[in-house]
Amino acid sequence: MKTKITEMFGIEHPIIQGGMHYVGFAELAAAVSNAGGLGIITGLTQRTPELLANEIRRCREMTDKPFGVNLTFLPSLSTPDYPGYIKAIIDGGVKAVETAGNNPQKWLPAMHEAGIKVIHKCTSVRHSLKAESIGCDAVSVDGFECGGHPGEDDIPNFILLPRAADELKIPFVASGGMADGRSLVAALALGAEGMNMGTRFIATQEAPVHENVKQAIVAASELDTRLVMRSLRNTERVLRNGAVDRLIAKEKELGANLKFEDIMAEVAGVYPKIMLEGTMEAGAWSCGMVAGLIHDVPTCKQLIDRIMAEADAIIRQRLAGFL
Numbered sequence: 001m002k003t004k005i006t007e008m009f010g011i012e013h014p015i016i017q018g019g020m021h022y023v024g025f026a027e028l029a030a031a032v033s034n035a036g037g038l039g040i041i042t043g044l045t046q047r048t049p050e051l052l053a054n055e056i057r058r059c060r061e062m063t064d065k066p067f068g069v070n071l072t073f074l075p076s077l078s079t080p081d082y083p084g085y086i087k088a089i090i091d092g093g094v095k096a097v098e099t100a101g102n103n104p105q106k107w108l109p110a111m112h113e114a115g116i117k118v119i120h121k122c123t124s125v126r127h128s129l130k131a132e133s134i135g136c137d138a139v140s141v142d143g144f145e146c147g148g149h150p151g152e153d154d155i156p157n158f159i160l161l162p163r164a165a166d167e168l169k170i171p172f173v174a175s176g177g178m179a180d181g182r183s184l185v186a187a188l189a190l191g192a193e194g195m196n197m198g199t200r201f202i203a204t205q206e207a208p209v210h211e212n213v214k215q216a217i218v219a220a221s222e223l224d225t226r227l228v229m230r231s232l233r234n235t236e237r238v239l240r241n242g243a244v245d246r247l248i249a250k251e252k253e254l255g256a257n258l259k260f261e262d263i264m265a266e267v268a269g270v271y272p273k274i275m276l277e278g279t280m281e282a283g284a285w286s287c288g289m290v291a292g293l294i295h296d297v298p299t300c301k302q303l304i305d306r307i308m309a310e311a312d313a314i315i316r317q318r319l320a321g322f323l
């Protein structure tokens, strides 16, 4: 399939694997890229730019296809060494960067000079237009369904994607709630040039996370996610568990007085325990409503081949049959 996104990133299929903390290691990024999609290493999961440089090297040993790096610009107490991470990306010869969070404008000239295409993840039309105006090459439009941070507007993709299509001139991919060939065809119909998946790629053979995480996603339904940290304007969609129930109880009790320190135990530093050790009750972890559409743990190649075959059949048979 050829779209503006496959052309922009030099990939075979218009499918991107979104950056995911403690999931987006070289193994997953390489597997997605080898299967014809765009795999993404999560920059900040590597604690230093040197470690990121090493992760990029490891990925390159596993694939000769294009892959990218996610850089998340978050308001955090200790600002990461962003110039160092950008240098590691440029020196590593990476040509695709997924930015997320705060405005990436400051970092665009250096990346563009190095021939890097930048796709910024946005949860609103407003932010997508801003990304376009500052010179981003593409946008990943992340609807309310998504795992991770859906923003504060709560607009689902059935509205958000056509709204983005009406306003944007640069290409965009649909993100949030994407799982299969139906998702891809729907995304294309709504104006996107491809799709970005997070949660679906965690439940794959190559995702280097504990088996318990994959099984939790397979076992979950679309009813099993919760929104947390809304009162802090840092809303996150997570899979419900004991820690999330405790967190929500504190949110109810403290209301507008809730501070980050009150919920540190449930959210700070929990990812390694969950993703690497499989201690599923250790805290809150991002997961999309799309868990309800995930019933197996295929290889990335099986998953992407299946998506493309389904999309082909839907377009050529089901849709063409209506005409």
Ligand SMILES: Cc1cc2nc3c(=O)[nH]c(=O)nc-3n(C[C@H](O)[C@H](O)[C@H](O)COP(=O)(O)O)c2cc1C
Pocket: 017, 018, 019, 020, 021, 023, 042, 070, 072, 099, 100, 101, 121, 142, 145, 146, 147, 148, 149, 175, 176, 177, 178, 196, 197, 198, 199, 200, 285, 286, 287, 288, 289, 290
């Ligand atoms: C476990 C997990 C961790 C994530 N970590 C990040 C991250 O560090 N940076 C980021 O930009 N997005 C992150 N995301 C969001 C994904 O890149 C993607 O936008 C989102 O998962 C899409 O929604 P879906 O899960 O419905 O496919 C994360 C998502 C999940 C499920």
